[in-house]
Amino acid sequence: MTADGAASPGLTREALAQAALRVLERDGLAGLSMRKVAAEVGVKAASLYWHVRNKEELLDLLNDALMADAVAPPRTGHWRTQFREYCLLHRRLLLDKRDAAKVVAGRLAPGPHLIALMEDQLDRLREAGFSDADAAMAAYLLAAYVQGFVLQEQSPIAAAEAAGSSRREVVDAVADRFRALPRDTYPNLVALADDLTDPDMEARFEFGLQRILDGLAALLPPDRR
Amino acid sequence: MTADGAASPGLTREALAQAALRVLERDGLAGLSMRKVAAEVGVKAASLYWHVRNKEELLDLLNDALMADAVAPPRTGHWRTQFREYCLLHRRLLLDKRDAAKVVAGRLAPGPHLIALMEDQLDRLREAGFSDADAAMAAYLLAAYVQGFVLQEQSPIAAAEAAGSSRREVVDAVADRFRALPRDTYPNLVALADDLTDPDMEARFEFGLQRILDGLAALLPPDRR
DNA sequence: CCATTGCCCCTAACGGTGTTAGGGGCTCAC
DNA sequence: GTGAGCCCCTAACACCGTTAGGGGCAATGG
Numbered sequence: 001m002t003a004d005g006a007a008s009p010g011l012t013r014e015a016l017a018q019a020a021l022r023v024l025e026r027d028g029l030a031g032l033s034m035r036k037v038a039a040e041v042g043v044k045a046a047s048l049y050w051h052v053r054n055k056e057e058l059l060d061l062l063n064d065a066l067m068a069d070a071v072a073p074p075r076t077g078h079w080r081t082q083f084r085e086y087c088l089l090h091r092r093l094l095l096d097k098r099d100a101a102k103v104v105a106g107r108l109a110p111g112p113h114l115i116a117l118m119e120d121q122l123d124r125l126r127e128a129g130f131s132d133a134d135a136a137m138a139a140y141l142l143a144a145y146v147q148g149f150v151l152q153e154q155s156p157i158a159a160a161e162a163a164g165s166s167r168r169e170v171v172d173a174v175a176d177r178f179r180a181l182p183r184d185t186y187p188n189l190v191a192l193a194d195d196l197t198d199p200d201m202e203a204r205f206e207f208g209l210q211r212i213l214d215g216l217a218a219l220l221p222p223d224r225r
Numbered sequence: 226m227t228a229d230g231a232a233s234p235g236l237t238r239e240a241l242a243q244a245a246l247r248v249l250e251r252d253g254l255a256g257l258s259m260r261k262v263a264a265e266v267g268v269k270a271a272s273l274y275w276h277v278r279n280k281e282e283l284l285d286l287l288n289d290a291l292m293a294d295a296v297a298p299p300r301t302g303h304w305r306t307q308f309r310e311y312c313l314l315h316r317r318l319l320l321d322k323r324d325a326a327k328v329v330a331g332r333l334a335p336g337p338h339l340i341a342l343m344e345d346q347l348d349r350l351r352e353a354g355f356s357d358a359d360a361a362m363a364a365y366l367l368a369a370y371v372q373g374f375v376l377q378e379q380s381p382i383a384a385a386e387a388a389g390s391s392r393r394e395v396v397d398a399v400a401d402r403f404r405a406l407p408r409d410t411y412p413n414l415v416a417l418a419d420d421l422t423d424p425d426m427e428a429r430f431e432f433g434l435q436r437i438l439d440g441l442a443a444l445l446p447p448d449r450r
Numbered sequence: 451c452c453a454t455t456g457c458c459c460c461t462a463a464c465g466g467t468g469t470t471a472g473g474g475g476c477t478c479a480c
Numbered sequence: 481g482t483g484a485g486c487c488c489c490t491a492a493c494a495c496c497g498t499t500a501g502g503g504g505c506a507a508t509g510g
Contacts, residue, residue, distance in 0.1 A: 010486090010487080011487080011488095033466080033467065033468080034467080034468065034469085035467080035468090043487095043488070043489095044488075044489065044490080045468085045469090046469080046470080046471095046488080046489070046490080046491095047487070047488050047489075049468095049469075049470080050486080050487060050488075051487090054468075054469075055468065055469090101331070102330075102331060105327075105330060105331075105376055106326070106327060106330075106376045106377065106379065106380035106383070107380065108380050108381055108384050108395070108399070109399075115406070115411070118414060118421075119410075119411045119412075119413050119414050122413035122414065122417055123412075123413045126413065132416070132417055132420050133420050133423075134432075135413075135417065135420070136417050136420035136421045136423070137420075137429055137432040137433070138436075139421075140377075140421070140429060140433070141370075141432065141433035141436060143373075143377075144370060144373040144374040144376075144377055144433065145366075145369060145373060145433075146373075147373045147377070148368075148369040148370060148371075148373020148374070148376065149369040149373070151330055151331045151372070151373065151376070152331060152365075152368075152369055152372070154331065155331035155332065155333050156333055158331070159333050170333070174333070174334070181340070186344045187344075187348075188344050188347035188348045188351065188360075189343060189344050189347065191357070192347055192360065192361050195357050195358050195360070195361035195362075196343075196364075196365070198358075198361070204362055204365060207362045207366065208362070208365070208366035208369065208370075208437075210440070211366060211437055211440025211441055211443075211444075212433075212436055212437055213440070214439060214440035214443050215436030215437055215438070215439035216436055218436075218439050219436075235457090235458080236458080236459095258495080258496060258497080259496080259497060259498085260495085260496075260497090268458095268459070268460095269459075269460065269461080270496095270497085270498090271459080271460070271461080271462095271498080271499080272460075274497095274498075274499080275457080275458060275459075276458090279497075279498075280497065280498090452509105452510090453508100453509090453510085454507100454508080454509080454510095455506100455507085455508075455509095456506090456507090456508100457504105457505085457506085457507100458503105458504090458505090458506105459503085459504085459505105460501100460503075460504095461500105461501095461502085461503105462499105462502105463498100463499085463500085464497105464498085464499080464500100465497100465498095466495100466496075466497085466498105467494100467495075467496060467497100468493105468495090468496100469492100469493085469494095470491105470492085470493080471490105471491090471492085471493105472489100472491095473489080473490085473491105474488085474489075474490105475486105475487090475488085475489095476485100476486085476487085476488100477486085477487105478483105478484085478486095479482100479484085479485100480481100480482085480484100
């Protein structure tokens with residue numbers, strides 16, 4: 001009655017997740033409240049607790065919904081290009097939805113979609129020749145890097161949205177702060193201010209990614225690198 | 226008058242940061258409120274806004290206070306061992322204070338302590354032979370990895386503290402969930418459940434660290450690796 | 451000596467939060 | 481028809497960040 005009222009048959013946990021996704025996109029993670037999600041599905045806040053134990057569980061649903069659009073790259077070519085593509089896609093996924101990295105960050109309990117992704121990654125790593133232990137560690141390493149990177153990458157975006165400015169303005173302000181430091185005690189920060197705040201995040205992501213893939217390749221016998 | 230009342234001369238921003246640090250240690254980030262920090266310094270909540278624009282600014286102070294204990298490793302030996310030590314120390318720092326990774330995560334505006342650390346790291350990277358652009362990227366990469374790693378590492382700890390259980394119990398529960406998956410559709414997860422949930426996080430951190438350092442070393446001319 | 455200024459804290463309140471208790475219809479199965 | 485269950489409601493609790501406005505108290509300047 002309140003919203004578009006697509007809930008004729010009844011409320012699903014899936015519908016809740018979709019509503020939470022819309023609220024997240026509109027108001028960000030800080031603005032995502034039980035009351036707003038309830039309103040989004042045309043219901044009062046207390047009713048959510050019939051479908052969900054608490055907000056934490058709703059965030060688990062949201063977390064999985066974020067991963068629903070994840071796709072695996074084609075399973076062709078070198079393992080390196082496959083995993084490069086994997087990480088680029090994962091970053092893009094987290095980056096495209098507002099505050100997605102913050103939602104995912106530090107969340108225990110991977111949802112079904114993430115579990116499927118992990119399974120696929122482990123399979124490819126083992127096929128590439130990594131030992132069981134190395135495959136597990138490599139998957140963890142790549143996930144930690146992508147999450148950590150996007151989390152830092154997304155924070156100027158969030159700050160820019162909070163203030164009225166653009167992301168570029170926020171980054172430039174940081175660069176100016178570096179440049180304004182006393183040159184005699186912080187010579188490197190002053191000199192590298194431009195490099196440190198290079199707005200081409202895609203390139204910076206790729207840099208780290210290539211270093212990690214290089215490091216992983218060194219674990220394989222030379223003929224499988 | 227309420228607390229230990231060490232505030233005879235007057236309230237400092239530094240004192241606020243220390244109080245926030247104590248509240249964080251006691252109640253975690255979710256339990257850190259303006260009212261509690263105020264009570265910790267023997268004052269009412271509204272009074273904080275004389276010293277601080279809003280909670281966000283208090284968190285910036287807290288962020289810098291967390292970095293106050295950071296120490297730089299000795300500047301001797303190979304750059305690789307220096308940066309290995311750097312990252313181990315940084316992880317230890319984040320891991321030792323409750324929810325430290327969550328406080329630091331995605332925070333724009335590095336505080337003075339972090340700025341000093343970045344300066345030192347950039348200096349060592351350039352001395353090791355990295356180009357300006359590579360040094361900036363390498364520093365960013367290492368920071369993203371450590372933060373991302375500790376963020377994931379700390380989440381079972383937080384979950385264990387929220388429930389009454391130990392960290393080991395939480396991790397074991399995750400391992401059981403992996404093992405309980407249908408073996409025909411998730412063969413790798415089932416087979417690698419133990420590897421994926423290996424509780425030796427120190428070793429897992431070191432694994433990723435060595436891969437990254439390997440990758441970075443490949444950027445240097447062979448005689449400087 | 452008085453007045454003014456600026457610092458620092460207070461009380462009170464606003465609108466919002468997550469969550470629980472308890473109740474009431476509505477639809478099935480028996 | 482009647483009970484059981486599902487699903488939503490209202491009302492309330494304790495807490496949150498933040499603001500408005502006021503009061504005391506020290507130092508400063510006339």
